[in-house]
Amino acid sequence: MTKHWLRPMGSGETTSWSGRIDRRFGPLARGLVPLLVLAATWVLAVHILGISPIFLPPLEDMPAVLWRMFTEEGVTRDLLISIYRVLFGFVLAVLLATPIGVLMGYRRNIRQSLSPVLGFFRYIPVPVFIPLTILWFGSGDRQKMIIIFLGAFFQLVLMVSDAARIVPGDYYESAIMLGAPKLDLVVRVLWPAALPQIFDSYRIAMGWAWTYLIVAEMVGASTGLGYYIIKAQRYLLIPQIFAAMALIGVLGMFTDYLFSAAHLHLFPWAQRAGGSKDVH
Amino acid sequence: MAPSESPRSRRFRNAVRCRQVHRAFGTDQQSVVALAQFSLDIAEGEVAVVLGPSGCGKSTVIRLIAGLDFPTAGTVLVQGRPVTGPVPECGMVFQTYTSFPWLTVVENIAFGLRYQKGMGAEERQERACSLAAMVGLEGFENAAIGTLSGGMRQRVAIASALATDPAILLMDEPFGALDSQTRMLLQEHMLTLVEETDKTVVFVTHDIEEALLLADRIYVCSARPAHVLAEIDVDLPHPRTYQTRNRRDFFQFKHEIFHLLRDDFYDKALAEAYGQR
Numbered sequence: 001m002t003k004h005w006l007r008p009m010g011s012g013e014t015t016s017w018s019g020r021i022d023r024r025f026g027p028l029a030r031g032l033v034p035l036l037v038l039a040a041t042w043v044l045a046v047h048i049l050g051i052s053p054i055f056l057p058p059l060e061d062m063p064a065v066l067w068r069m070f071t072e073e074g075v076t077r078d079l080l081i082s083i084y085r086v087l088f089g090f091v092l093a094v095l096l097a098t099p100i101g102v103l104m105g106y107r108r109n110i111r112q113s114l115s116p117v118l119g120f121f122r123y124i125p126v127p128v129f130i131p132l133t134i135l136w137f138g139s140g141d142r143q144k145m146i147i148i149f150l151g152a153f154f155q156l157v158l159m160v161s162d163a164a165r166i167v168p169g170d171y172y173e174s175a176i177m178l179g180a181p182k183l184d185l186v187v188r189v190l191w192p193a194a195l196p197q198i199f200d201s202y203r204i205a206m207g208w209a210w211t212y213l214i215v216a217e218m219v220g221a222s223t224g225l226g227y228y229i230i231k232a233q234r235y236l237l238i239p240q241i242f243a244a245m246a247l248i249g250v251l252g253m254f255t256d257y258l259f260s261a262a263h264l265h266l267f268p269w270a271q272r273a274g275g276s277k278d279v280h
Numbered sequence: 281m282a283p284s285e286s287p288r289s290r291r292f293r294n295a296v297r298c299r300q301v302h303r304a305f306g307t308d309q310q311s312v313v314a315l316a317q318f319s320l321d322i323a324e325g326e327v328a329v330v331l332g333p334s335g336c337g338k339s340t341v342i343r344l345i346a347g348l349d350f351p352t353a354g355t356v357l358v359q360g361r362p363v364t365g366p367v368p369e370c371g372m373v374f375q376t377y378t379s380f381p382w383l384t385v386v387e388n389i390a391f392g393l394r395y396q397k398g399m400g401a402e403e404r405q406e407r408a409c410s411l412a413a414m415v416g417l418e419g420f421e422n423a424a425i426g427t428l429s430g431g432m433r434q435r436v437a438i439a440s441a442l443a444t445d446p447a448i449l450l451m452d453e454p455f456g457a458l459d460s461q462t463r464m465l466l467q468e469h470m471l472t473l474v475e476e477t478d479k480t481v482v483f484v485t486h487d488i489e490e491a492l493l494l495a496d497r498i499y500v501c502s503a504r505p506a507h508v509l510a511e512i513d514v515d516l517p518h519p520r521t522y523q524t525r526n527r528r529d530f531f532q533f534k535h536e537i538f539h540l541l542r543d544d545f546y547d548k549a550l551a552e553a554y555g556q557r
Binding site for chain 1: 346348366368370371372374376378379380381382383391392395396424425426437440441443444450
């Protein structure tokens with residue numbers, strides 16, 4: 001019998017479980033398996049180990065809880081407000097961090113002059129800003145957005161500047177020899193070369209934006225998903241806490257999917273070919 | 281070697297001049313001297329090959345001519361003017377793949393045309409397509425760079441450099457990263473390009489056969505710090521083809537150059553072993 005790795009590519013059947021799932025349901029289905037395992041563990045833990053619903057409410061109850069949250073408790077409004085805050089804070093961070101990061105990546109002197117101040121703020125934990133921002137901006141949307149902005153901006157600047165910095169010098173020299181003026185080295189070389197990675201850093205920053213939104217909404221808020229969780233905690237509505245967490249998770253998953261789909265669509269040239277090769 | 285009577289070598293030699301060029305990298309305490317007392321004169325319309333062992337500083341020569349780097353001492357003149365920055369008369373093909381992967385083949389070739397005065401978008405597109413055809417990339421006009429082989433990428437780079445019609449074409453080991461079959465094919469292609477054009481070409485390589493095949497004149501460089509060991513007029517007949525490699529005088533040239541390089545290598549090695557006691 002031939003060794004499996006000696007078979008010509010594309011011949012014969014794949015025997016791995018992921019291969020079988022692939023053929024029957026498509027590669028997306030592969031991601032469902034760990035989720036199903038997690039759900040099964042949850043159900044088993046509740047029914048076999050007999051964990052009290054105070055600590056871990058049964059999974060089966062979740063659909064009903066979610067239904068009630070949307071129909072009776074008006075979580076839709078909290079959800080939309082949270083999304084609005086995240087988007088606003090995130091977009092603001094992107095708009096400011098991108099040009100600064102690009103310039104830092106392009107010019108060493110700009111990087112050297114801005115790095116200390118950015119490093120200083122980056123290491124101050126964002127929740128520390130909550131009392132001050134409430135003092136300065138009140139406890140409305142504006143303050144929440146500023147917390148999100150602070151959480152995303154300082155990290156984003158660093159990542160954008162790194163993405164801009166690793167653009168190979170050969171590209172610049174090639175463009176210079178073709179007659180490109182200085183401005184075009186940024187606009188027509190650095191920007192398109194670094195954009196895929198900059199876009200990746202947006203994706204990561206989006207995750208932080210969500211984190212800091214919830215942090216901001218847990219203090220001095222009267223709306224939003226974070227506030228909803230604090231409220232549920234106050235009334236010991238444990239299933240609601242779980243359901244709200246799941247909601248955030250699903251939103252995150254969805255956002256992440258959007259980002260990676262957009263990446264694939266916008267930058268087909270920058271897709272990593274394989275990375276670690278799948279050796280079956 | 282007998283002085284050459286080929287017409288190209290009799291032209292006025294002022295396309296590129298390096299006069300006693302010295303280039304050291306690093307700090308005063310720890311410096312690496314790439315070029316020392318390096319001089320050459322390249323005639324207009326000539327194919328000049330700078331030949332030398334790897335790491336000898338020959339890439340530095342081409343970067344100095346392009347104006348991407350500057351000498352520590354000495355002067356570099358291009359068309360009679362001292363080089364003070366990137367030289368617009370020079371087009372350059374790099375050793376590494378420098379075509380932009382976010383652009384298609386034609387967009388890459390047209391990149392430099394944007395900076396040519398009085399050329400409309402349509403004209404640029406047309407010229408880029410005809411250049412793509414010239415380097416044998418018909419049918420790949422809209423291909424992404426990432427899908428091309430190394431040889432095809434260097435064809436794109438050559439077409440991009442030729443697009444702006446530079447008077448001087450600088451080529452820094454353009455085929456160095458290719459496998460030997462592809463390299464031979466591209467050398468042949470390069471031959472047809474070179475035979476047709478009256479551009480001055482400065483070509484850097486460590487490959488003796490490549491140098492002989494393409495060159496009107498070869499500047500043989502020593503090991504680092506590089507200086508010109510010998511200037512050789514290659515009077516092999518034109519037009520040259522892949523079969524030029526089989527000529528008796530081709531072998532003689534090859535033999536002679538090999539010995540020049542070999543002697544220099546042992547001289548330097550012996551000097552290093554015994555000279556600095």
